[in-house]
Amino acid sequence: MVFVLDKRKRPLMPCSEKQARKLLKEGRAVVHRLVPFVIRLKDRVVEQSVLQSLRLKIDPGYEVTGISVVRVAEGKETVIFFAEIHHRTDITEKLLSRRQVRRSRRNRKTRYRAPRFSNRRRPEGWLPPGAEARVNQVLSVVRKLLRWLPITEIVVESARFDTQKLQNPEISGVEYQRGELFGYEVREYLLEKFGRKCAYCGKENVPLEIEHVVPKSRGGTDRVSNLTLACRECNRAKGNKLPQEWMEELKKSGRSVDRKRAENIPEVLSRLRKPLKGAAFMNATRYALVDRLKGFGLPVLTATSAQTKYNRTRFGLPKTHYYDAGCVGEMPDGLEIATEYVQVFRAVGRGTRRMCNPDKYGFPRGHREARKRYFGFSxxxxxxxxxxxxxxxxxxxxxxxxxxxxxxxxxxxxxxxxxxxxxxxxxxxxxxxxxxxxxxxxxxxxxxxxxxx
Ligand SMILES: [Zn+2]
Missing domain, CATH: 2.30.30 (SH3 type barrels.)
Structure with a gap:
């Protein structure tokens, strides 16, 4: 797929590589940019073209953010562009080392000054520098894509699960088998609530199953307030026993696992009716991203990772950042992927500001010139x-x-x-x-x- 601009550099629908070659050969288009490849038509303005609606979908991540652009038509989404943003992960480390260098220089070269705290307030909307950089990198790529594609709508994965759908699940008592998607929302909710580990033995990084605390055969309901997460062994061991019955049984056992399970049961019981607090599932970085994306003036929709997971399973796609991005948000039943490549945007920055090159012991071994360009190159x-x-x-x-x-x-x-x-x-x-x-x-x-x- 090749990005296409009109003669006034406004985005048109993209075309195929073959089509682009033909246009260039006929002299109807010129190369606008080489990497990624963008051409510009010389004989067309956007008003003469029919644009379809394009949805930009974003799955923000810590190291990699997935991006997809889909064409939306009746009952089907067609992916026309996949991308990954590889974020810088060295920001925190670099700032720490700069701070240490400055601290030691001040110790060596300046007189003592009493610490001042009154000028240290953080501005509103402040994010840690690593998170701030990540948000800016996503915004930068979105800005580029908006220049090259006639995008009409943005969808961002911004939370783990939908609080609206699960509002007061403990109290209102919604049943978790209300459709398949709802099951995914509940699962993400329970993962967050019980800390991604088995509620009984505390094992982590094992497949977790949804467990009815009061078994269904003993009159237990499907309400979220009767559900927890357990590993396979605990789920099997508990079987259709009531929690109290199981606890009695466990107390008699000499195994250390059983002792741990018995210890955890009261904790599980007390947690069941307590709903999660709002802050626990909306992370500040994603919130800031959604907020700033609104600045582009396009409609910005939010989605949950429960929804993404549900879609990915539905379409049988492997777990990658770009496929996840393709599965963000509410989707129709059809998905077609009309692109073979994934574009990588790797954030590398524009170099350092440091003027002194130290050796490995920290002694200065030469200084840089202020200029950055030599013989026309940077x-x-x-x-x-x-x-x-x-x-x-x-x-x-x-x-x-x-x-x-x-x-x-x-x-x-x-x-x-x-x-x-x-x-x-x-x-x-x-x-x-x-x-x-x-x-x-x-x-x-x-x-x-x-x-x-
Ligand atoms: Zn367990």
């Missing part, structure tokens, strides 16, 4: 090098690392050095660096995935 620019001779003879494409000497290094998309000491005269600029490294890979699960129920 570190991070995407370039093509044709090296006539020497160790690296051949043609190379990658991002450049500049030096004042004019002999540059090249790195590949993963950040690995592929060539060294290449003279700037052998290098040609493809695209200026913008703090991102672009890459793409083939999606998992082969061709023409289409499924419905």
């Amino acid at each position: 570190t991070g620019d995407l370039v093509r090098a044709v090296v006539p001779n020497g160790k690296y003879a051949g043609v190379w494409t990658g991002s450049v690392v500049v030096r004042a000497s004019g002999f540059f290094d090249l790195k590949d998309v993963a950040g690995k050095r592929i060539a060294q000491g290449i003279h700037y005269r052998s290098i040609r600029l493809i695209q200026r660096g913008d703090g991102w490294r672009y890459d793409r890979f083939r999606r998992e699960g082969g061709k023409a995935h289409s499924s419905s129920q």
